Amino acid sequence: APETRAALVTGGTSGIGLAVARSLQQQGLRVAVADLDRPEARAVADHDGLTFIPADLSRRDDCRAAVDATLDALGSLDVLVNNAGFQHIEPIRSFPEDTWDRMLAVMLTAPFLLMRYGWDALSRSGAGRVVNIASIHAQVASPYKSAYVSAKHGLIGLTRTAALEGAAVGLTVNAICPAYVRTPLVDGQIQDQARTRGLSPQQVVEQVMLEPAAIKRLLEPQDVAALVQYVVSPAAWGMTGAVLDLDLGWTAR
Numbered sequence: 222a223p224e225t226r227a228a229l230v231t232g233g234t235s236g237i238g239l240a241v242a243r244s245l246q247q248q249g250l251r252v253a254v255a256d257l258d259r260p261e262a263r264a265v266a267d268h269d270g271l272t273f274i275p276a277d278l279s280r281r282d283d284c285r286a287a288v289d290a291t292l293d294a295l296g297s298l299d300v301l302v303n304n305a306g307f308q309h310i311e312p313i314r315s316f317p318e319d320t321w322d323r324m325l326a327v328m329l330t331a332p333f334l335l336m337r338y339g340w341d342a343l344s345r346s347g348a349g350r351v352v353n354i355a356s357i358h359a360q361v362a363s364p365y366k367s368a369y370v371s372a373k374h375g376l377i378g379l380t381r382t383a384a385l386e387g388a389a390v391g392l393t394v395n396a397i398c399p400a401y402v403r404t405p406l407v408d409g410q411i412q413d414q415a416r417t418r419g420l421s422p423q424q425v426v427e428q429v430m431l432e433p434a435a436i437k438r439l440l441e442p443q444d445v446a447a448l449v450q451y452v453v454s455p456a457a458w459g460m461t462g463a464v465l466d467l468d469l470g471w472t473a474r
């Protein structure tokens with residue numbers, strides 16, 4: 222059958238989200254990207270022919286508006302990729318409370334709200350797909366990442382719950398858990414960690430970030446997009462509630 226599906230990718234103007242949006246578009250889906258309203262974000266979306274939906278997904282109203290805008294622009298919503306996120310590295314004893322709230326809002330509450338508001342549209346085809354971009358930090362912890370680890374662990378619980386609820390309407394809900402991917406988010410972390418630990422960026426990658434990994438090489442955004450491509454394919458109809466590790470062997474030990 223010809224591809225007629227429409228997708229919404231959050232955080233889709235940078236890093237993993239942009240790679241996912243491009244790969245879905247290459248498969249023939251119509252793709253909207255929801256992201257913070259910055260000129261660079263709009264420029265990236267315009268350049269790639271992606272429908273840009275300005276949204277601060279820490280806000281409930283913006284989550285509602287993002288679903289409405291996708292349906293207005295594309296006419297349906299068949300695939301939702303919850304990808305927007307950010308990191309903050311600081312010990313619990315000084316972790317800023319507002320940053321905690323914002324991280325939980327963007328990385329756990331927004332996926333809930335987007336599914337809630339998009340549920341009927343996602344159910345319509347009988348083969349809807351939700352893909353939640355979690356993290357290896359949904360499975361294991363690292364110090365100084367309390368909000369990130371908590372939000373991502375929570376996202377696994379949300380994924381499994383939604384999978385059970387979506388099964389009756391053919392809506393699959395899965396999570397992908399990558400280890401470190403070469404993106405602006407990780408470039409920022411490398412700089413942060415180099416500063417807090419007094420190491421060179423190269424040492425941070427090899428000795429700190431990839432210390433628990435068996436394969437000592439950063440993933441690329443396209444590696445995650447390739448797995449998303451399978452999960453949203455018709456062939457993956459039987460995979461739901463799955464937590465898919467793409468973790469360089471991190472959790473094999």
Ligand code: NAD
Pocket residue numbers: 231232233234235236237238255256257276277278279304305306307327328354355356357398399400401402403404405406407
């Ligand atoms: P990135 O910084 O390149 O992209 C994240 C995008 O999310 C940005 O476009 C940003 O503007 C957007 N975003 C942030 N807050 C938002 C908000 N309030 N409203 C709307 N959009 C918002 O980061 P990335 O590395 O591509 O990360 C994408 C996802 O993958 C995140 O959920 C991240 O936790 C996860 N992840 C990343 C890695 C990695 O190593 N890079 C590993 C595992 C998981």
